[in-house]
Amino acid sequence: MNRLDGKVALISGAARGIGGETARLMVESGANVVIGDVLDERGRETARTLGDAALYLRLDVTSEADWQAVIAATLDRFGKLDILVNNAGLFLGKDIEAASRAEWERLSSVNLTGVFLGTKLSLPALRDAAQQSACGSVIVNLASTAGLVGSTQDPLYSMTKGGVTLFTKSAALEFARKGYRIRVNSAHPGTIDTDMGDQVLVTGARNLGTNDIEVARRQVIDRLPIGRMGTSNDIAKGIVFLASDDAAFMTGSALVVDGGITAQ
């Protein structure tokens, strides 16, 4: 189950966190993986621990030139591209009154423009690979529970992730209509223990009037039906499933991995 033998994946924002763990799990599942990020040192280190099956390349998802160079280098090194994971993302942690236009523009250029560019510029390679593959190629977009319900902490982040949720469904429909054989699905993590998860807790603590993120962590956990925060591994398993042929009948769907928070 969930094998990716012989597949080639490109994961944006994979130097650390959910993307880093997805890279590790994909390599373990038999794939070759390109890790794209702006954190060069951390990205190289993540790739080094994964051996020859992984390659780090600098990729600022807001740059068309970076996407073009990374896709060309992926084809050069591994010969094709079967799987794109649009994972790079930013969290702002400010409410509407505090956020500036410049902050919105930075946030939306990574969380929205980055997903559009990745999808558009990977498309020719994904289409080529789909022709050689029994179940076609795959895109997985990292949205969030904040792309399904309103965020109590970060309305601008929620706006970007809501956009990713419906872009995913629209891209799935467009590629199906055109017969490209590319499945497109989104993953929706709840609060996950990563650097971004810490940022969420810092914001939560501030909104509770304290500097102690343990107070915010306790509040998050108390509200979670499963009774713990998620890990990168919880999310990576879902992404690997969506990327594998076991999800061959899924496109335009939203995989919620949130410890039950949006069930209530």
Ligand SMILES: NC(=O)c1ccc[n+]([C@@H]2O[C@H](COP(=O)([O-])OP(=O)(O)OC[C@H]3O[C@@H](n4cnc5c(N)ncnc54)[C@H](O)[C@@H]3O)[C@@H](O)[C@H]2O)c1
């Ligand atoms: N951690 C959570 O609680 C949580 C919850 C829901 C959704 N998500 C989503 O999951 C994804 C991964 O989040 P994470 O928790 O691993 O966060 P993280 O901050 O640990 O990792 C995000 C990565 O994206 C990279 N990145 C940022 N800007 C970039 C750019 N312009 N180009 C390329 N890379 C860039 C960062 O350098 C970092 O390595 C994000 O899209 C995030 O919105 C996270």
